[in-house]
Amino acid sequence: MGKIGAEILIDALREQGVEHIFGLPGGAVITLYDKLYDSPLKTILARHEQGAGHMADGYARATGKVGVCVATSGPGATNLVTAIATAYMDSVPMLAITGQVKTNLIGNDAFQEADVTGITRPATKHNYLVRDVKELGRIVREAFYIASTGRPGPVLIDLPADVAAAETDEVDTALQLPGYKPTSGQGHARQIRKAAEAINNARRPVLYVGGGVIISGCHEGVRELARKGSIPITTTLMGLGSFPETDDLSLGMLGMHGTVYANYAVTHSDVLVAIGARFDDRITGKVDEFAPEAKIVHVDVDPTSIGKNVSVDIPVVGDAKKTLEELNQLIETRERGEWLQRIRQWKEEFPLTYDRNADVIKPQAVLEAIDRATEGKAIIATDVGQCQMWAAQYYRYSRPRTFLSSGGLGTMGFGLPAGIGAQFGCPDQTVFVVAGDGSLQMNIQEMATAVVNELPIKIALLNNGYLGMVRQWQELFFDRRYSHTYLAEGNPDFVKLAEAFGARGIRVEHPDRVQPAVEEAMRITDGPVLLDFHTDPEENVFPMVPVGQAIDRMISGMA
């Protein structure tokens, strides 16, 4: 007896170890949903396809597994696009399955037809339009392999409705990928030796590590490297969690909203070792003045990342984990007392700080309260804007896969659905969503998903009544002309809104109430809770490197 396409797909997903699928049905995937109805896969109904996409993404970031999302053809698929692009920019392994109109209608401007492989081509690692049900088993296997190996990324399978319903007993499964040779081994031995030599001879080395460290799971190797060589270490936004920020060697984050001492250390370094990071413009500022004195070592799995934005002295193409295993054996133990002393002075002179005695709630204090209540061990899923930067600066991450944020694309509305996905993947961990009032309204409908599934996620809303990050730029660079960034007058009562969804809501308006409210949220375990923190509307994120400036030219506060 043969199987139909939808069954082949589900079998293939199960064979790949998939347990959760996030999606929303429609005509072109109704056969698939019919088969999901009594399959052992847990299918989660999102309230918007973008939400489903970010859930799969958050799930993948938190667990390291491939996240799976489903949408119907046309508008369902286009609603997924932002989530796919978000995952692509941050190298998140994801499989997006979209329904498509029947094969004989493709190209006819049929009802709910969109050229989805065309639309998503530049935002996926690869994509497929399935034309024959016999190919489906192979395509699903290929998709998982591509999504999860080398530099990971989203893969999309566009599945016409008739192919999902077509029956066959021939399922071809052998991969046909002659052109795909993902980097999986360690870097070239000679390059590793050169890198070790440069590091051993360095007087002022700095490690600059990015999301690649988390993806390859080499945080232990990075820790060993840092400790053995007494090398201070700074992480990008995507690299948060790869090194405990409570450690003396930690410089926190670098770049536009990085710490002064991280940016100074990089600027004065003589050897900069980049691992799984890509010299993004938010990191380098003015490229010509980035780490001007440093010899640059760059370890990356993706050859296209090396030498793209800055020229590299010692490129090492390889898997970071395997490369570090090799490299660490060649690293000599060093004290580097003088360099560390200099860094200690910078840390004392330019700490991250804010007004702790204010009589309004400072957003930074909210993050510190969450840090205390969770001992730095929660999963933090963020929105985008000031809230994201405070979450990066004032929570002290100590474990990989605990900071989930849209770094590359900067997608507002990411936090809530990503937090939901993470909670599905990690049911025993505490998940906090750090939300902005602008961002939260972009995917607020997913409150329903959290409530229905009784997810104990905690949403810390930094309600400043503004599209705060844009307002900050307007304040600093556009003469305080707050063009279309004021939200407060239209904002809903978020507590009532949470309650309308069937969630708990707690309004917090006084600094003294911040810590108790967080503690109270920690005690709620049977469903979501929204903490509506009314924070200082005009608080700014500092330090800040203005766009295009060298990273040691930071604004550290309002004049």
Add this chain to the structure above:
Amino acid sequence: MQKHIISALVANKPGVLARVSGLFSARGFNIESLAVGETENPELSRMTIVVGGDETILEQVRKQLDKLIDTVKVQDFSNISHVERDLALVRVHSPVSRRSEVLELVQIFRARIVDVGHSEVMVELAGTEEKIEAFLDLVRPYGIREMARTGRIALGRSVNR
């Protein structure tokens, strides 16, 4: 600006051309010419792409092409001994009174006449880009009415193997 001939063996499947051309446009690489055709292996096509740009740009082009799942092999012919050809079809204005002059040029360049009309001939010419440019230069005064070119194709010489 330097020109490079890049040769990519890619899967012979729908959508691959769009992937390659999309990659070039998305990253702002300028394609001078692009020729696609089947190879000895029906599952593969060869794309010959001429691009302009400095070393860094070229390096990116090569790596980005290589990264596409459908690309099996990428070669830059700049430092490899190779043969390259371009094919042009040109309709040259040539009234009977001046036709013999045009025919003479056709002979010298070892081109061929493939169509004849009352006041024009169609010439087929294959060769390196320089040869084609030289021919075009010489017939331009007679009037080029229309022209089509394939763009360059290239293969490495056996000495490389």
